[in-house]
Amino acid sequence: MNKKKTIFILFITILLSFLLGGLVYILFLKKNKENPKESSFDSRSEIYWQRLQNRPEVLKGSGYPSDLRDFLETIRGKESFLWKGDREETYRYLLQEFPDERGHVLYAVYVAFMNWKDKSLEIESSPSLSQYEKLTAVNRLKEEIFPKFLNELIFPKHPTSPPVILLSFLEDYIQRNPYSYARERKRIFLRKKAALYQEEKWDIQSWESPSFYRQVVELIYEREMKEMSEEEKTFYRSSKIEELKSDFWN
Structure with missing residues (x-):
């Protein structure tokens, strides 16, 4: 009985020391965070x-x-x-x-x-x-x-900045969700685009380059385009670019 009690007390002591050490460490980091x-x-x-x-x-x-x-x-x-x-x-x-x-x-x-x-x-x-x-x-x-x-x-605002952020956001999302479907990727993309562009969307969209949309389509529809020929990809890419543009305004 005494042995069990001793082990229990020892366990509690070790646990408390860990908790106290962790608390001190967290407080130290908080205090020293610049x-x-x-x-x-x-x-x-x-x-x-x-x-x-x-x-x-x-x-x-x-x-x-x-x-x-x-x-x-x-x-x-x-x-x-x-x-x-x-x-x-x-x-x-x-x-x-x-x-x-x-x-x-x-x-x-x-x-x-x-x-x-x-x-x-x-x-x-x-x-x-x-x-x-x-x-x-x-x-x-x-x-x-x-x-x-x-x-x-x-750092004056420039209309080229939101597309750069948007593209990096999409890349990050797909990297974190590699098995997501194109429909979900497209939905996330359009929602983020609306949040970034807001009332300046007319001006910002005029600064979107063809390469921007090409990259977006290839990221969203990566799985679908994987087995296509170059000719099929060209046609598919063009149709999806127009679809993305249309969906954003609708």
Whole structure:
């Protein structure tokens, strides 16, 4: 009886130690998980970055670069190749080229932009993520780091983006559901397309390339086209492309 009791107590002790260890580990990870917003500034840019959260529209004012994304990429190139990664040189250059508040504001935006860039590269180099997951994570990171106005200023929407996301979404879905039927794939595709295009569908659809539809049809009807001759595939592909276009508007 005492032996059973001892074994039971030992079992409970081991179980509790595992649970406690797991809890400590989870709390440690939570505590040490880096907030992308908090790493978007340094000691010189913190004040200006915090101010930009409430008034990002200042960047549309007189004396600021008209194409902010191009400007930031240019500064990134200078920092990498001319100044060998020396952020101090970047800071001095911006204050020299943009006196008064502008230099400080642009430096704050640049630090945040480079934070996004570095974290995006980490995401894109992850072998465990699909292309769709990478695109989604990078876009989510933009929203986490930049205020809405600034996000749209640096990364203006372009009608070619939704088709790229849509295609990667379909590839990801089929990879996860390789035995799904064409009817289900088509339904999922059209539903996602409607969600992505929304009220801009007329403009976005005009940017869809022939290769986009070719890839979509070959993904959705992969099983059906497998045994077809090239001539049959050509006819089948054309009819399915027209069908997909028609179904989207209906």
